[in-house]
Amino acid sequence: MENREALKPCLLAFPGPLRDQLVAAVLDGRKVSTSGLLLEYETENEELPPVGERSALIDSDGRETAVLEVTEVRVLRLADVDLQHALDEGEGYASVAEWRAGHERFWHSDEMREALGDPEFTVDDETMIVAERFRVVERLGL
Structure with missing residues (x-):
């Protein structure tokens, strides 16, 4: 796409194997949704998309x-x-329990706790989640 305006970045997970897996799942059509913590948006003073x-x-x-x-x-x-x-997250989860266990591992990781500025951060049933659906409009540089 030539001469297009700069777009806000969509960053799934942190750089590394998990991000690469998630990007691949988006590009091959398996991943059409993602989840984040509402607290992340609040911490970064960012509006919901x-x-x-x-x-x-x-x-x-x-x-x-x-x-x-x-x-x-x-x-x-x-x-x-x-x-x-x-x-729809495209990560192979067969149940909500599997999905939650995988996301809790991520949200309780040292990287996420550091990003949130809370080394003891944990989620529970009342934690607010941002569930986002999206579609691929264009593939770039492939």
């Missing part, structure tokens, strides 16, 4: 790999995440 917003999906090497468009944003309690959202 509006439906229709476009962003550039960034790989671990900092390259733009695709243009994504937000199609839905829901804020809900961790306890209210549904099976369809878990399946």
Whole structure:
């Protein structure tokens, strides 16, 4: 795409194997949703993405790999995440319990706790989650 305006970056996880796995899942169509902590948005003083917003999906090497468009944003309690959202994350989860266990590992990681500025951070049923759906508008540099 030539002469396009700069897009906000879409950063899934932290650079490394997990980000690479997630970017690959987006590019091959398995991943059409993602989850974040509402607290992350608050900590970074960032607005929730509006439906229709476009962003550039960034790989671990900092390259733009695709243009994504937000199609839905829901804020809900961790306890209210549904099976369809878990399946649409494209990470192979067969149940909400599997999805939650995987995400708790990530959210309780040293990297995430450092990013949040809370070395003791933990989630529970009442933790607010941002469940975002998106579609690939264009693949870049492939």
